[in-house]
Amino acid sequence: MFEEQKKQILDAALEIKANRLISLSGGNVSMRVGENRYLVTPSGMRYETMTPADICLIDENCNVVEGTRKPSSDSSALIYMFRHMPHINAIIHTHQPWATAAGFAVDELPEFQVTIIDACRNPVKVAPFTPSSAIGMGILATEYAGDSLAVILKHHGVVAFGADMEEALYSAVYLEESAKTFVLTKAMGVEIPPLDPELVRLEKQGWETYGQ
Numbered sequence: 001m002f003e004e005q006k007k008q009i010l011d012a013a014l015e016i017k018a019n020r021l022i023s024l025s026g027g028n029v030s031m032r033v034g035e036n037r038y039l040v041t042p043s044g045m046r047y048e049t050m051t052p053a054d055i056c057l058i059d060e061n062c063n064v065v066e067g068t069r070k071p072s073s074d075s076s077a078l079i080y081m082f083r084h085m086p087h088i089n090a091i092i093h094t095h096q097p098w099a100t101a102a103g104f105a106v107d108e109l110p111e112f113q114v115t116i117i118d119a120c121r122n123p124v125k126v127a128p129f130t131p132s133s134a135i136g137m138g139i140l141a142t143e144y145a146g147d148s149l150a151v152i153l154k155h156h157g158v159v160a161f162g163a164d165m166e167e168a169l170y171s172a173v174y175l176e177e178s179a180k181t182f183v184l185t186k187a188m189g190v191e192i193p194p195l196d197p198e199l200v201r202l203e204k205q206g207w208e209t210y211g212q
C-alpha cells in the first residue's frame, strides 16, 4: 500500500542526507496518508539501504498496520503534530547543525534572506529542549510552529513540515541555507538589517509561482 508515498519518503530522506541535514540513521521522514494512518521511516536504519518495504504504516497509537520494521522512536511526537496541525501532511525531522547553532543565538530566526522567506513562509521560532523519542517534542513543535513551516528544537535540531513532501523538503533545506548565512554573518560581527515587510510580502508572492 502507498507505494508512491513510500518512494517520496525515501527520496526526501536521501535528499536531506545529501544536503548534510542528518548523519548515519538520524532524524526521520513521515507522511499522513489517510484517516489515522501515517507512514514513517523505521528506527535506526541507514537511509541508503532502506527500501519501500522498510517504511512503516502506523495508526494513531503507533501500532504497525503494515511493515515488519520498528517505526521511528519519534513516532508519538510526529503523530501528535499531524493530529494538531491538520494543514500539514509531511514532516521531516533533522539534526541540521547550522539551524541548531542559530537556535542558541536567537529565539526566532527572522525573515532576513530569500530562502527562509520563500520556503519557511514566516520567521522560524526556537522551541525549548525536550528529550527526543517522546511526545513532548511534538507538543512543543506544535506550540512553536505558528504560521511557519519549521521549528528549531533547541539542543536538538529541526522539524520542517508542509502540505506535501516537497514543501517540507524545501523548508528543511532552505532553512539550513539561511541559518548558515545567519551564523556566518553573526560570526563576522555584522548586524543583519531588517527587511521592509512589503518587500518580504512581494518575495513570498514571487515564490508562489516559482517552478514548473
Ligand SMILES: [Zn+2]
Binding pocket: 027, 093, 094, 095, 132, 156, 157
Ligand atoms: Zn532527533
